[in-house]
Structures are given as structure tokens and as C-alpha cells.
Amino acid sequence: MNESRDPNAVRFDPASGADHVESYFLKANDPSGERALWIKATIFASAREPGRPLAEGWAIAFDRRGGTSKHVAVKHVLPFSDALFGAEGLDIAWSIAGSDDRMRIRPGDTHGRITRREHSIRWDLRFDGEARPFVPFPHPAMYRGKFPKSKTLTPYPDLVFSGEVDVDGERWDLSGWRGMQGHNWGRGHADLYAWCHVNTWESEADLTVEALSGRVRVGPVLTPLVTLVCARFRGVTYTWNGPLEIARAHGDVGLRRYSFSAEGHAARIEGTFEAETDDMVGLYYPNPDGPMTYCLNSKLARAHLRFEAAGRPPVVVKSHAAALEIGTRDADHGVRMHV
Numbered sequence: 001m002n003e004s005r006d007p008n009a010v011r012f013d014p015a016s017g018a019d020h021v022e023s024y025f026l027k028a029n030d031p032s033g034e035r036a037l038w039i040k041a042t043i044f045a046s047a048r049e050p051g052r053p054l055a056e057g058w059a060i061a062f063d064r065r066g067g068t069s070k071h072v073a074v075k076h077v078l079p080f081s082d083a084l085f086g087a088e089g090l091d092i093a094w095s096i097a098g099s100d101d102r103m104r105i106r107p108g109d110t111h112g113r114i115t116r117r118e119h120s121i122r123w124d125l126r127f128d129g130e131a132r133p134f135v136p137f138p139h140p141a142m143y144r145g146k147f148p149k150s151k152t153l154t155p156y157p158d159l160v161f162s163g164e165v166d167v168d169g170e171r172w173d174l175s176g177w178r179g180m181q182g183h184n185w186g187r188g189h190a191d192l193y194a195w196c197h198v199n200t201w202e203s204e205a206d207l208t209v210e211a212l213s214g215r216v217r218v219g220p221v222l223t224p225l226v227t228l229v230c231a232r233f234r235g236v237t238y239t240w241n242g243p244l245e246i247a248r249a250h251g252d253v254g255l256r257r258y259s260f261s262a263e264g265h266a267a268r269i270e271g272t273f274e275a276e277t278d279d280m281v282g283l284y285y286p287n288p289d290g291p292m293t294y295c296l297n298s299k300l301a302r303a304h305l306r307f308e309a310a311g312r313p314p315v316v317v318k319s320h321a322a323a324l325e326i327g328t329r330d331a332d333h334g335v336r337m338h339v
Helices: 243-248
Strands: 020-029 035-045 054-063 072-079 092-095 102-106 109-116 119-128 150-167 170-173 177-186 192-198 207-215 226-233 236-240 250-253 257-263 267-274 281-286 292-309 315-328
Touching: 020 119, 020 150, 020 315, 035 102, 035 177, 035 292, 054 109, 054 119, 054 150, 054 281, 054 292, 072 109, 072 119, 150 192, 150 207, 150 226, 192 250, 192 267, 192 292, 207 250, 207 257, 207 267, 207 292, 207 315, 226 243, 226 250, 226 257, 226 267, 226 292, 236 267, 243 257, 267 315
Parallel strands: none
Antiparallel strands: 020 035, 020 177, 035 054, 054 072, 092 102, 102 109, 109 119, 119 150, 150 170, 150 177, 192 207, 192 315, 207 226, 226 236, 250 257, 257 267, 267 292, 281 292, 292 315
């Protein structure tokens, strides 16, 4: 990025009074593809209510064992002033007075508890992976300036987890689960976006892939869909974000399906990610300026990837333990909204 700041350093300035959303998240996938865990810590600040920013803790335990979806989604909210978000790197902490709810995320470990009504998710996890981030935007100024309004990067694209999670009293052992840690921020959520990530395959493959496509509003104009793709194959990172690569890249975003393709001189890639309606959890993502974004979130998506590095035979792999998120302003999306 050619920036001195750590990829996980918080970007929110409470003194600015500006619209701001920011998220740190972890996801881990059961190798069998039957379960997954998603944990997120967020900041929400609106210029309409200066001086009242919020911190939020989210967790989803995805579970489709036995062919029946039994997902549990929980969320709690507290004043930003009661939370810690580190200015130097990954350092998030808070406790909610009068309850056992809490959140702690730092390099290498996370623990916490979030309750909502009759549901509870508690976790105590360690994670390990190489700190070589995926940086999809091609210019450092795009991370510092106002455009695009949504910034994203992945400080840890490939992690291995250990530890345990308690989901409504049931203990899950996460030993050997693969996953990642991401960070995004900006003035609001894109009007339409798709994001996917996968590093758990049905066959052996030293491959991690992440892609995103989005449309944002610049004044009254909605930009065309822009697609950016990152991959790491056998230790080599490929990023399709040069001018010609962006012009050639293609993305197609539906409410249950996302496909993309990209090519450059070093490699080409194409992929399709799909999720059943029952494998998606709907989340409300309000924007500081008013409109609602509906996040259709699945960590149990199917993925089909074809990757071909120059001079090498193509690698074709499949997964049923992939992440897929669709962000839409369409309230008639047909997915059950949880939190």
C-alpha cells in the first residue's frame, strides 16, 4: 500500500463528525463444509448525529448439518467511547456492563461472547497465518482519499484456527479450520456489491482466492460494476487491478450467485460462487446517510474456480465451504433477515 499505517489500524476519527462505517471480521470454515463461524466488530458514525458513534459486535454460527439450516446470528451495540479500536494495528476490546458480553480481537487470538434474546455465541480462539495482505485497490490514494467511498483489504487472507466456540450451549472444536481476517471502511456501503473468499477446497490445493465487484454512487451517477480479484497460489500473489486488467475483468452479481473473470500477463482466473437461500443470513447494514443495505451473507457457499498461471497447466478446484456476501438495496431479496 506504500502507507506507514498497519493494514489493521483503525481509520475512524471521532473528532471528524463525518459519516463513517468500519468493519473488522474473522471467518473460519469447517473442512467438511457443514459449519462456519463469522465474527465482526464494527464502527458506525453518522454526521446526522455527531458525537454519538457506535461500536457493534456481530457473530454468526452457520450450521447445515443433517441437511437442515440451524444458523444462529447475534449482535450487540454499545457507545464507541466504551470500546477500544487500536490506532497501531489489530487491537479491539470492550465489555458490556451488567452482562457477560464482550469482544477481544488481537493478533493471533480472539475471545468474546454475544447474546441476543435466547441465543448466545461464545468463543475462545487462536489463529495463525502469514501477514501478507491482499490489497485490491491499485493506488494508495484510493485508500486515503474520498473515492471510492468503500475501502477494503485483507490483512490475513489465509489463517488456520484452533480453539472452541459455544453455540447455544453446544461446543464446537475449531481445530484445523481455515479462514481469514478482513478490514474495510468508508463513508458508507456500496449501492451494489459482491464479495467472496475461499481457501478450503474439496481437493488439495495451495490456493486462496478473493474477489469483489461493486457499484458506487458519485453524486447522482452510479458507476459501472468494477471487479477486482486477488489470489495466492503456491506462495505467489496475483492481483488483477491494473488499468487493462480492470477493463477486461467481468463480474455478474445476482442475489444468490456471483461470477467473475480476470486476466493479465501473469495469470487468468474465473470463478462462480453460489449459495442456497437457506444457507444465507440476512443482515441489516444501515448507511450513515440514510438508505439501508441488505447484506445476504453465507459462509457455506459453493465455489468453482479455474486458475491458470502463465506457462503452467490450469488448476480447476471446487469448494462447498466458501464465503459469499451480496450487498443490495433491493428489499425484496427473499432472504430471512436475522440482525
